[in-house]
Amino acid sequence: MPNIHIIWTTDDHDCDDCGPSFADGARVDIEGRGPIELAPSAGCYDGVSHSRLDVFMAILARIGRIPVGYDEQRCREFIESLGYEINEENGD
Numbered sequence: 001m002p003n004i005h006i007i008w009t010t011d012d013h014d015c016d017d018c019g020p021s022f023a024d025g026a027r028v029d030i031e032g033r034g035p036i037e038l039a040p041s042a043g044c045y046d047g048v049s050h051s052r053l054d055v056f057m058a059i060l061a062r063i064g065r066i067p068v069g070y071d072e073q074r075c076r077e078f079i080e081s082l083g084y085e086i087n088e089e090n091g092d
Helices: 050-062 072-081
Strands: 003-015 017-030 034-038 087-090
Touching: 017 050, 034 050, 050 072, 072 087
Parallel strands: 003 087
Antiparallel strands: 003 017, 017 034
């Protein structure tokens, strides 16, 4: 069973005018298919954040399967039904 290793990442930014902001992302390694980097970038304007659904959809796109109308849980279940084992950890 091939492995998918997800490291969930966050970024934060603190501004004297705007206050704090946070963004989420992930680094993903799909055995036999290479890495995916969905880097978070927090900022006052135009920050970039990736939801868990975004990450699972990026994994499915890399595998070559893109379901329509799936939520995060259904995406994860679909990936696992394709024979992948998903391992997750929190990163920086």
